[in-house]
Amino acid sequence: MSQLRSRFFAIVCCTAFIVSCASQQYSQMPSANTGKRIKSLVIHFTAINYEKSVTALVKEGGLSSHYLVPESHDDTYGNDKIEAIQLVEESERAWHAGESYWQSRTHLNDSSIGIEIVNVPQCQWDEALSPLHTEYGDNRLCIFPDYDPAQIEAVISLAQDILKRNPDIEPTAVVGHADIAFNRKNDPGPRFPWFQLYQAGVGAWYENDTLASYWQMFNDARPNVGLIQAALRAYGYGITETGTLDLPTINAISAFQSHFLPYHLTGQPDNKTAGALFALLKKYFPQKANKLIKRYQNENAARSEAAAITPVHGQVDDIYPQQERSSRQDVNDKARFKSYSGRGEMTIVASEDADATIAINGETLNIASPLMAGKPYHYSLKRRTHDGVNTLAVASVTPSSANVHITIPYPTLVDDTAAWKKRFTAVDNLIKQDINNGFPGAVLLVVKNGAVVKHTAYGYARRYDTDGTPLASSEPMTLETGFDLASNTKMFATTLTLMHLSGQGKVDINQPVYHYLPEYRGSGRESRTVRDLLTHQSGYAPEVQFFTPNNSDGEAFFSQDKALTAQLLLNRVPFVVGNGVNASYSDTNFMLLGLLIERITGMTLDQYCERVLYTPLGLSHTLFNPLRKGLSAYEFAATELRGNTRDDSMSFPNIRTHTLRAEVHDEKAFYAMGGVSGHAGLFSTAKDMGVMIQMLLNGGGYGNVKLFSEDIVNTFTKPAANHPGFGLGWRRPADGANRWHFGPYASASAYGHTGWTGTVTVIDPELDMGIVLLTNARHSPIVKDSNGNPRFTGTDFETAKYGSVIAKIYETLLNAR
Structure with a gap:
C-alpha cells in the first residue's frame, strides 16, 4: 500500500510538472481581432430598502449586480457616508439584466455592468380596469420618489470610473433596465436624473435645437407608427416593426420617454417623442437618421399619391x-x-x-x-x-x-315584397309554429333578382326573464331589430375587409402571415399563410378560452386585455395538427386575421369596417360595440338570459350575469378582445345584411360604390382545392355535405356562413338570390342534456337548425319560375 501511494504521488507530481511546463511553453501571437467584453452599463432601482436589497442581491440566490448604491436616511443602511459597494467583479457576470436586448445584443448579463440604486417607488394596480399587473398603463399608479442627491453623486463618480475601465461602453449604451426590458421593467423610473449624468459625461442626450427642428417637421406631417418603431430599433430598443400601436410599442415608448422625456410620459408616439428620438439618432447615428428621414419623405409622398387616386363610382x-x-x-x-x-x-x-x-x-x-x-x-x-x-x-x-x-351604377335593392306576400306560406308556417311553441324570435329577408321579395319579423326581441319564465309583456321583434351576428362577423367584417384590401393590392393571401405580422414566428408559424387562416387549414384547435383562467391551455393563456390576447395569439397559441393536414374550423384563425387587418390598415377592425365598408354603403346599423356608439339596447334582440353563466354552470372573473343585449355574446370577443374581433362582435339588421348580399351578387359594388372587383368575389368564394366545404372564409355547400346549412337545393356556386347566436346567410349567384335569417335562438331557457351539460332550448327548434327554413325558401323561389 505504501509503494502504491508513493507511485501515485510520483505520477501526480510528474503530471503537475508537465502541465506546468506546458503552460510556460505557450507562444504569444496577439490578434487584432478582439474587443472588450463589456459593452453596456445598466442602471436599476432596487424598489426595496438597503437591508432587503442586500438580502436579495447578496444572500439569496437568483439576483445580483456589480454595484449597489445606498441612499441617505435609510434606517437599514446605518452609515452617514454614501459609497458604492461592489458585489461582483466587473470581469464576472452578475444576474441583473434578465431577458434583455440592446443594440443587437441579447442576454446582457454577458456584456454589461449593472448598478442597483436603492430607491423605493410605491405602485398599485386597479384590477377593475384590468386584471393585468403591467409596468405601464391606465390601471397602474406609481409614485416615484426623488433620488438622493448624495446618492446620485456617488453614482456619477462610479459610472465615470466604470467608463474609464471599459472604453467600449458608448454613450448610447448607458441605459436603464426599462430600456433593455421594457415589457417587464420600468426602473430606474422617470425621476432618475439622466440629464445630470449626461452633463457629467455619462450617457447620451439630444441637442435641444435638433429636437425642436424635428418636432416642427413632424408637426407638418406626422410620422407613422412603423417609422417610430424602426427609429426605436435603430437607437437600440428591442422592438419589432409592426406598424401598429401594440402593447410592446407602448411599453418601449414609455421607457424611452421615462429616460429622455420624463416630463412627457404618455406612452404615445407623438411628435415630441419622435422629435427627441430622431434628435438622438442624428447626434449619435447620423447615417441611420438620414436613412429613416428618407423613408419618412417617401412615405409622405406615397400618402399624398394615395390621397390623389380618384375613387371608382359604379360598375x-x-x-x-x-x-x-x-x-x-x-x-x-x-x-x-x-x-x-x-x-x-x-x-x-x-x-x-x-x-x-x-x-x-x-x-x-x-x-x-x-x-x-x-x-x-x-x-x-x-x-x-x-x-x-x-x-x-x-x-x-x-x-x-x-x-x-x-x-x-350597380343595381340597388327595390322592394317587391307585396308581389310575393302570399308565396312564402310554408316558411311562415314553420317559423310561426316554432314561435307558438316557445322559440324566441327571428327576422327573415330574401333577395331575388335585385329585389327584396321577403322581409318579415317573427316573435319577440325579448321573450324571457332571467329565470327562464316568459315575461308578462314580451317585446315584439321588428324589421329594424339588430342582431349579434356571431360568426357571420367572420364573413361580413373580416373577409369583406380582406377582399377589399386584396383588391387594393394591400394584402396577398398567399403571403406568409409573418409578412404582415413580423412577430408571428416560431413553432411552425413561418409556414402559415393568410390563405391557411382563411380556409381553416392552419392547424389550430377550435378555440382558446382566453376569458377564463380555467381554460384547457393553462392559466398562462388567461387574458381579459386585448393587447395581451394579441401577444398570446401571435406568439403562444399552439397548433394541434400540422399545416394543411385538414380543414378544422377555428376562431383563432379569424382572431389573427382581425389583428392582421389592423396591422395593415393602421386602424382598429371596427373603425375600418364602419368607415370604409359600411358607411359608403349607407349601413347605419352595422357596427361593433353598439352601446358605445350611441345606440340603445332596446334596438337589439336579446341573447343569453343570464350573461355567460349558462344558468350558473360557468364562472370566471368579471362574468356577466344580466340578460345580454347589444353586447357581443362571444366570451373571447367581449372579454379578451374588447368587443371587436375578427371572429365575432358585429351587429346588424336584416335590411343592412341584404344590401351587403346584393353587393356581392353585383360582383363587388352597390349603387355608386365599388368595394372590389368581380374577380375578387370569385377568388374568395370558390371552394378550396382539398376541402370543398370552405372557400376563403366562406362556407360552401360541398355537393350536399353541408345541406344542414344550405338546404338540398343550393347550386354549386352558393356560399354563406352561420353564427352561434342563431344567424345564417346563403348567397346563390346562379339563382341571383340571397337569404338572411337572423334569430335569437340563445335567448331561451337552459336545460341539462343527458351528460349534464347545459343546452339552450331554443336550439331544438327547426328554425334554429337553418336547413329546413332554407329549403322552403328555395322551393318557393324555384317553383315560382
Whole structure:
C-alpha cells in the first residue's frame, strides 16, 4: 500500500510538472481581432430598502449586480457616508439584466455592468380596469420618489470610473433596465436624473435645437407608427416593426420617454417623442437618421399619391374613347354591366361640346346633340335593360379631340315584397309554429333578382326573464331589430375587409402571415399563410378560452386585455395538427386575421369596417360595440338570459350575469378582445345584411360604390382545392355535405356562413338570390342534456337548425319560375 501511494504521488507530481511546463511553453501571437467584453452599463432601482436589497442581491440566490448604491436616511443602511459597494467583479457576470436586448445584443448579463440604486417607488394596480399587473398603463399608479442627491453623486463618480475601465461602453449604451426590458421593467423610473449624468459625461442626450427642428417637421406631417418603431430599433430598443400601436410599442415608448422625456410620459408616439428620438439618432447615428428621414419623405409622398387616386363610382366608370386600345378592333370602347329588366341609369359628361353614338344591348340611345361640355346628362335605361349581363358600346365621339365620361351604377335593392306576400306560406308556417311553441324570435329577408321579395319579423326581441319564465309583456321583434351576428362577423367584417384590401393590392393571401405580422414566428408559424387562416387549414384547435383562467391551455393563456390576447395569439397559441393536414374550423384563425387587418390598415377592425365598408354603403346599423356608439339596447334582440353563466354552470372573473343585449355574446370577443374581433362582435339588421348580399351578387359594388372587383368575389368564394366545404372564409355547400346549412337545393356556386347566436346567410349567384335569417335562438331557457351539460332550448327548434327554413325558401323561389 505504501509503494502504491508513493507511485501515485510520483505520477501526480510528474503530471503537475508537465502541465506546468506546458503552460510556460505557450507562444504569444496577439490578434487584432478582439474587443472588450463589456459593452453596456445598466442602471436599476432596487424598489426595496438597503437591508432587503442586500438580502436579495447578496444572500439569496437568483439576483445580483456589480454595484449597489445606498441612499441617505435609510434606517437599514446605518452609515452617514454614501459609497458604492461592489458585489461582483466587473470581469464576472452578475444576474441583473434578465431577458434583455440592446443594440443587437441579447442576454446582457454577458456584456454589461449593472448598478442597483436603492430607491423605493410605491405602485398599485386597479384590477377593475384590468386584471393585468403591467409596468405601464391606465390601471397602474406609481409614485416615484426623488433620488438622493448624495446618492446620485456617488453614482456619477462610479459610472465615470466604470467608463474609464471599459472604453467600449458608448454613450448610447448607458441605459436603464426599462430600456433593455421594457415589457417587464420600468426602473430606474422617470425621476432618475439622466440629464445630470449626461452633463457629467455619462450617457447620451439630444441637442435641444435638433429636437425642436424635428418636432416642427413632424408637426407638418406626422410620422407613422412603423417609422417610430424602426427609429426605436435603430437607437437600440428591442422592438419589432409592426406598424401598429401594440402593447410592446407602448411599453418601449414609455421607457424611452421615462429616460429622455420624463416630463412627457404618455406612452404615445407623438411628435415630441419622435422629435427627441430622431434628435438622438442624428447626434449619435447620423447615417441611420438620414436613412429613416428618407423613408419618412417617401412615405409622405406615397400618402399624398394615395390621397390623389380618384375613387371608382359604379360598375362602369370610364372615359371613351378608351386610352388603352387593343389591336382587335371590336373589343374597344365596350363594357358589360349588370342590371335588371326595367331598371338602370347612366350619366354622361363630355370634355367639350361633342356628339356621341352610344348603344345599350345593341340599341342606340337617343341622347342630346351636342352634349355640352362639363354638363352631366342623366339617362334612364329601363327601356333597354334586361336581367343579368347588359352591354354598353360607344361607336363614336366627335370631334376627335373630345371624350365622354360614362358612369353606370350597380343595381340597388327595390322592394317587391307585396308581389310575393302570399308565396312564402310554408316558411311562415314553420317559423310561426316554432314561435307558438316557445322559440324566441327571428327576422327573415330574401333577395331575388335585385329585389327584396321577403322581409318579415317573427316573435319577440325579448321573450324571457332571467329565470327562464316568459315575461308578462314580451317585446315584439321588428324589421329594424339588430342582431349579434356571431360568426357571420367572420364573413361580413373580416373577409369583406380582406377582399377589399386584396383588391387594393394591400394584402396577398398567399403571403406568409409573418409578412404582415413580423412577430408571428416560431413553432411552425413561418409556414402559415393568410390563405391557411382563411380556409381553416392552419392547424389550430377550435378555440382558446382566453376569458377564463380555467381554460384547457393553462392559466398562462388567461387574458381579459386585448393587447395581451394579441401577444398570446401571435406568439403562444399552439397548433394541434400540422399545416394543411385538414380543414378544422377555428376562431383563432379569424382572431389573427382581425389583428392582421389592423396591422395593415393602421386602424382598429371596427373603425375600418364602419368607415370604409359600411358607411359608403349607407349601413347605419352595422357596427361593433353598439352601446358605445350611441345606440340603445332596446334596438337589439336579446341573447343569453343570464350573461355567460349558462344558468350558473360557468364562472370566471368579471362574468356577466344580466340578460345580454347589444353586447357581443362571444366570451373571447367581449372579454379578451374588447368587443371587436375578427371572429365575432358585429351587429346588424336584416335590411343592412341584404344590401351587403346584393353587393356581392353585383360582383363587388352597390349603387355608386365599388368595394372590389368581380374577380375578387370569385377568388374568395370558390371552394378550396382539398376541402370543398370552405372557400376563403366562406362556407360552401360541398355537393350536399353541408345541406344542414344550405338546404338540398343550393347550386354549386352558393356560399354563406352561420353564427352561434342563431344567424345564417346563403348567397346563390346562379339563382341571383340571397337569404338572411337572423334569430335569437340563445335567448331561451337552459336545460341539462343527458351528460349534464347545459343546452339552450331554443336550439331544438327547426328554425334554429337553418336547413329546413332554407329549403322552403328555395322551393318557393324555384317553383315560382
